[in-house]
Amino acid sequence: MALTEQGKEYVKKELDRYESRLSAIIPALYKVQEEKGWIAKEDIEELSRVMDLPASAIQEVATFYTMFNKKPTGKYHIQVCCNVTCAMKKGRELTDYILKKLDLEEGEVSNDGLFTVSRVECLGSCDTAPVLQVNFDYHENLDEKKVDLLLDQLRK
Numbered sequence: 551m552a553l554t555e556q557g558k559e560y561v562k563k564e565l566d567r568y569e570s571r572l573s574a575i576i577p578a579l580y581k582v583q584e585e586k587g588w589i590a591k592e593d594i595e596e597l598s599r600v601m602d603l604p605a606s607a608i609q610e611v612a613t614f615y616t617m618f619n620k621k622p623t624g625k626y627h628i629q630v631c632c633n634v635t636c637a638m639k640k641g642r643e644l645t646d647y648i649l650k651k652l653d654l655e656e657g658e659v660s661n662d663g664l665f666t667v668s669r670v671e672c673l674g675s676c677d678t679a680p681v682l683q684v685n686f687d688y689h690e691n692l693d694e695k696k697v698d699l700l701l702d703q704l705r706k
């Protein structure tokens with residue numbers, strides 16, 4: 551089962567907050583991800599029952615937004631912006647650096663279960679490029695030295 555009883559209660563309350571039930575899909579998906587770490591097909595089906603919405607509508611939202619994980623991730627999901635501004639500030643090279651340092655392929659979970667690295671589109675903080683996000687925390691104005699420090703901190 552995807553959602554805890556508290557999770558289901560949360561989703562039901564979200565349904566009451568909006569004129570359209572469809573508007574509650576994003577908070578509902580966030581709740582599943584918060585509780586479980588990622589969103590599986592069974593989670594979509596369960597939300598469909600709880601929300602009385604077609605699974606296809608929920609699936610569409612989950613697929614469209616990159617912030618929803620469609621497979622298990624490490625404890626720390628490192629999402630590196632590779633969009634234009636960050637790319638101009640070597641965000642793509644920084645992604646390669648992180649993957650090499652962690653000995654990982656993009657989207658894999660590290661053997662210790664700690665890390666998954668993904669390339670993502672603009673994180674909305676272009677003025678502090680290059681930027682990455684670890685779970686919900688932003689790390690900005692990055693270079694290899696700052697990344698080294700960050701990874702050391704996360705390992706502790």
Ligand code: FES
Pocket residue numbers: 631632633634635636637671672673674675676677679680681
């Ligand atoms: S391009 Fe990276 S935050 Fe906008």
